[in-house]
Amino acid sequence: METSDSEYFESADEDLESDTEDNTRSKKTSNLSVKNVEKNLENLKIEHIREPEQNIKENRMEYSDLSNTSSSEKANPDDNLLMKPKINQEPINNNSNNKEIVEQVLKDKLPEDHNLNKPAIQLNEDKSEDLWDEDELNWELEAAREFSESTLKCTVVSKNDDSDWNDFNADWESESPSSLPLQEDGTKMVQSSTQESLWENEWEPLEEPEDKSIKQNESSWGNWGWGVSSLLNTASSLTNHVSQGLTTVIESSIGIPQPEELAKINKELSKQEPTEDKQKNDNSVGAFDLSNLVSGVSKFVETTGSKVITGGLDTLEAIGKKTAAVIQEGDPGLKKKRAFLKLDSITAKPNLSQALREAKEKAEEKCYEQQLQSKRKIKNYETLFDDHQGLVHLEALEMLSKLCLIKLDNITNSLSGDSLNDLQETLEQVKELCELSEDEEEDKISIDQADEIISNCVKEISIPISYGKMFTVCREANGWLDNAKLEFVDNIDIHQQALDTLAQITAIAVEQFHKAGELLLVKDHRSTADEADSLVQITTILKSLILTEAEKFTEKLSCLKSDEVNENITNIFFEAGNSATYIQDAFQLLIPVLQVGAV
Amino acid sequence: MSYAYLFKYIIIGDTGVGKSCLLLQFTDKRFQPVHDLTIGVEFGARMITIDSKQIKLQIWDTAGQEAFRSITRSYYRGAAGALLVYDITRRETFNHLTTWLDDARQHSNSNMVIMLIGNKSDLESRREVKKEEGEAFAREHGLVFMETSAKTAANVEEAFINTAKEIYEKIQEGVFDINNEANGIKIGPQHSPTNPSLPGAASSGGSQMSNCC
Numbered sequence: 001m002e003t004s005d006s007e008y009f010e011s012a013d014e015d016l017e018s019d020t021e022d023n024t025r026s027k028k029t030s031n032l033s034v035k036n037v038e039k040n041l042e043n044l045k046i047e048h049i050r051e052p053e054q055n056i057k058e059n060r061m062e063y064s065d066l067s068n069t070s071s072s073e074k075a076n077p078d079d080n081l082l083m084k085p086k087i088n089q090e091p092i093n094n095n096s097n098n099k100e101i102v103e104q105v106l107k108d109k110l111p112e113d114h115n116l117n118k119p120a121i122q123l124n125e126d127k128s129e130d131l132w133d134e135d136e137l138n139w140e141l142e143a144a145r146e147f148s149e150s151t152l153k154c155t156v157v158s159k160n161d162d163s164d165w166n167d168f169n170a171d172w173e174s175e176s177p178s179s180l181p182l183q184e185d186g187t188k189m190v191q192s193s194t195q196e197s198l199w200e201n202e203w204e205p206l207e208e209p210e211d212k213s214i215k216q217n218e219s220s221w222g223n224w225g226w227g228v229s230s231l232l233n234t235a236s237s238l239t240n241h242v243s244q245g246l247t248t249v250i251e252s253s254i255g256i257p258q259p260e261e262l263a264k265i266n267k268e269l270s271k272q273e274p275t276e277d278k279q280k281n282d283n284s285v286g287a288f289d290l291s292n293l294v295s296g297v298s299k300f301v302e303t304t305g306s307k308v309i310t311g312g313l314d315t316l317e318a319i320g321k322k323t324a325a326v327i328q329e330g331d332p333g334l335k336k337k338r339a340f341l342k343l344d345s346i347t348a349k350p351n352l353s354q355a356l357r358e359a360k361e362k363a364e365e366k367c368y369e370q371q372l373q374s375k376r377k378i379k380n381y382e383t384l385f386d387d388h389q390g391l392v393h394l395e396a397l398e399m400l401s402k403l404c405l406i407k408l409d410n411i412t413n414s415l416s417g418d419s420l421n422d423l424q425e426t427l428e429q430v431k432e433l434c435e436l437s438e439d440e441e442e443d444k445i446s447i448d449q450a451d452e453i454i455s456n457c458v459k460e461i462s463i464p465i466s467y468g469k470m471f472t473v474c475r476e477a478n479g480w481l482d483n484a485k486l487e488f489v490d491n492i493d494i495h496q497q498a499l500d501t502l503a504q505i506t507a508i509a510v511e512q513f514h515k516a517g518e519l520l521l522v523k524d525h526r527s528t529a530d531e532a533d534s535l536v537q538i539t540t541i542l543k544s545l546i547l548t549e550a551e552k553f554t555e556k557l558s559c560l561k562s563d564e565v566n567e568n569i570t571n572i573f574f575e576a577g578n579s580a581t582y583i584q585d586a587f588q589l590l591i592p593v594l595q596v597g598a599v
Numbered sequence: 600m601s602y603a604y605l606f607k608y609i610i611i612g613d614t615g616v617g618k619s620c621l622l623l624q625f626t627d628k629r630f631q632p633v634h635d636l637t638i639g640v641e642f643g644a645r646m647i648t649i650d651s652k653q654i655k656l657q658i659w660d661t662a663g664q665e666a667f668r669s670i671t672r673s674y675y676r677g678a679a680g681a682l683l684v685y686d687i688t689r690r691e692t693f694n695h696l697t698t699w700l701d702d703a704r705q706h707s708n709s710n711m712v713i714m715l716i717g718n719k720s721d722l723e724s725r726r727e728v729k730k731e732e733g734e735a736f737a738r739e740h741g742l743v744f745m746e747t748s749a750k751t752a753a754n755v756e757e758a759f760i761n762t763a764k765e766i767y768e769k770i771q772e773g774v775f776d777i778n779n780e781a782n783g784i785k786i787g788p789q790h791s792p793t794n795p796s797l798p799g800a801a802s803s804g805g806s807q808m809s810n811c812c
Contacts, residue, residue: 357785364601392642392657396674400639403673464638518639522666 352585353395360386378492381499381575385582390507394582397514397589400521404592411599423599430595433532436539436584444551445544447474453541457534461527463519467538470508474549477501481556491560495568498553499575502546506579509542513586517593526597535594539587543580550576602646602655606766607783608759609675609707611699612684613692614663617718620749621684622660625759630750637662640674647760649767655787656763668702675706679775679783680714680762685733687717687746688725693732700740708782710774712765714743716758721748 360382367380385391408427415423451471458465480497513535520531554569610618619634619641626643643658659678661671675681681703685692696715703713717733730746737744743761747754769775770784777784 361787368601389642389644392644392659396640396642396659399673399676400670403670515638518667518670521670 384500384503388504388507390510393511393514400517401589401592404596427595430598434591444548450541450545457537460534461531465512465515473504494557498572502579509583510586528598542583546576546579602787603652605655605785606679608658608680609678610660610682616684616686616692617749618684624749624755672706677783678707679766680712682714684716687728688722690727693728714762717746720746721751
């Protein structure tokens with residue numbers, strides 16, 4: 001490696017150090033303030049269900065309170081939003097009439113929607129009471145709240161002309177296709193009321209948190225598809241899932257402004273008024289047409305409200321309950337998960353390796369009890385994965401990935417204008433190259449086939465990694481299965497052998513991804529496209545291979561006649577699913593490595 | 600398998616000084632005269648017992664080659680102990696110690712226990728660095744010092760275990776915050792502190808299938 005490069009890494013390292021220090025310092029304070037906000041929001045929500053109208057004035061006060069109490073900027077992306085009403089409080093009086101009209105209309109349109117809202121809220125409250133301490137829930141709720149605010153913004157934005165409309169459309173579309181009809185309404189609005197520059201300025205600060213929340217949500221989708229069954233052990237997806245779950249709940253109430261949102265709509269309205277007056281004087285575009293807004297809001301409520309009915313709250317409720325059940329499975333009181341979430345709250349997605357380590361501890365405990373009963377040596381998947389050095393390779397791969405992310409950040413920060421755009425485009429392209437096909441029909445694959453394809457892929461990227469050890473494991477496992485006479489081996493033997501094989505394949509897969517990352521970073525001539533292509537193929541093949549192996553073991557197991565067989569068959573598929581996820585996650589960690597090679 | 604603590608170690612030093620051989624001797628009790636160059640980092644693990652507590656040593660054996668320096672540096676984070684190795688038959692590996700030491704101090708936590716190791720003590724006839732020089736360097740920089748031979752296994756066990764003892768003492772003194780994983784110490788599963796029925800796990804190489812759960 002050239003000197004310049006290693007210097008780069010060095011400075012990146014330093015950054016990392018200061019980064020983490022800062023984070024730990026700020027975490028506590030931000031936690032506190034978020035907690036306050038949350039508490040207030042919770043109160044608002046509950047109060048509003050009872051008396052939506054009366055509380056609105058009170059709310060305004062509470063909101064301005066909130067803006068005082070929240071001190072940390074990052075943790076409260078909606079500070080801006082909260083501050084604004086306060087600043088604009090004086091002219092508000094003029095608008096009390098308008099406000100009342102909106103209120104009235106909304107109220108007229110809302111009664112049934114309010115009822116709909118309740119189950120969703122109920123679900124939220126259940127969660128916070130039974131499963132989570134308030135502070136653990138904070139960051140989840142925050143994301144959820146951000147989302148609900150973006151929904152609110154959308155409501156308001158759609159009634160006004162906003163130069164960001166197109167961008168917003170795109171986001172909106174990707175987020176919830178069910179609300180598409182709304183855009184048509186919105187577009188009409190845009191045509192009827194043309195107000196420009198000032199609005200843009202007014203709204204700009206609000207866009208930021210919204211974008212963030214949408215990105216967050218999008219990333220959650222990736223893991224969601226994989227299913228609830230992996231939830232327990234894949235705590236990395238666990239957090240995503242949970243936030244996803246909450247988001248879904250919030251989403252369900254998409255068109256129905258929740259009580260506190262109603263309050264905010266009012267505030268937004270009053271806030272808009274002064275700006276609008278100015279504009280009137282400046283260029284006589286015409287008064288802000290309140291009736292447009294009102295009809296827009298009510299239409300919005302109408303269309304989306306009915307969507308929610310058809311969408312079925314039952315489903316959402318079921319998902320919520322299922323999620324809660326799965327999360328709690330094997331972890332009563334959620335002690336481990338709580339601790340886990342607290343550790344990395346707010347900042348980032350928790351490490352997979354850390355999650356696995358905790359899962360391992362938990363499984364060991366269970367295993368220990370089982371052993372006492374059966375007097376046999378039983379190992380769980382996580383322990384086996386650790387024994388085969390999978391866990392530590394994963395941890396190292398995470399460090400490597402982080403190193404690359406920091407390097408990329410440094411480059412990004414040093415650029416501006418066109419070169420920055422070019423860079424971001426390149427990064428995005430690399431990411432796209434690394435997208436795994438979503439085909440769920442994973443084909444079975446023979447070991448020889450897999451061996452051949454993977455060897456070719458490795459040749460393509462010309463780095464000395466090898467999956468030979470892994471294929472030896474597969475062949476030995478098959479040999480063991482062929483020779484295992486049912487008179488001599490039992491359910492437990494086969495199950496143990498299956499877990500060991502899966503854990504070993506996964507560990508080697510992770511190890512080779514880690515090695516690939518290291519070797520690519522010190523390689524002179526990089527070819528990102530080939531690297532991505534080969535690694536994507538390898539990942540796909542590995543996933544198929546895992547499934548194939550799992551099936552071989554379960555076939556053998558099903559030859560046995562015993563009550564415990566079914567349980568073990570399920571467990572083997574469960575762990576095979578986990579294995580596939582670990583492999584896929586390890587591959588995702590390589591993306592920054594590829595990106596570094598491309599810039 | 601159940602351990603009271605897990606300590607993360609790193610082994611650092613110039614290429615060819617015998618880092619991987621030291622690890623292999625410690626975990627597997629064998630010596631391989633010809634060793635492939637380490638890529639990035641390799642791992643080893645072993646259980647030891649200190650103060651009748653099971654401690655798992657998780658050892659990160661880094662590549663000594665210059666090309667990997669920037670990568671291996673990123674692995675220093677969160678190490679509780681470091682073995683800084685030089686070759687007593689190659690003066691330049693001793694001369695580079697300061698660079699390694701600065702690097703290690705800069706990229707890991709300040710409480711990390713560093714053990715200076717002069718390896719290949721079996722090759723007395725080719726010695727280029729006197730034992731006293733190693734001792735002086737260690738004294739000057741506040742390190743623990745030992746000469747070892749990965750080939751004959753002399754002092755290998757001691758080097759790893761003494762480092763662990765030092766870390767353990769620091770924990771007892773409260774120097775290390777064991778709840779902060781950035782210190783390279785993890786607390787083991789809580790359920791069964793020590794299980795007398797399990798065979799002494801210290802003897803089996805952790806990287807292989809150790810026969811306990």
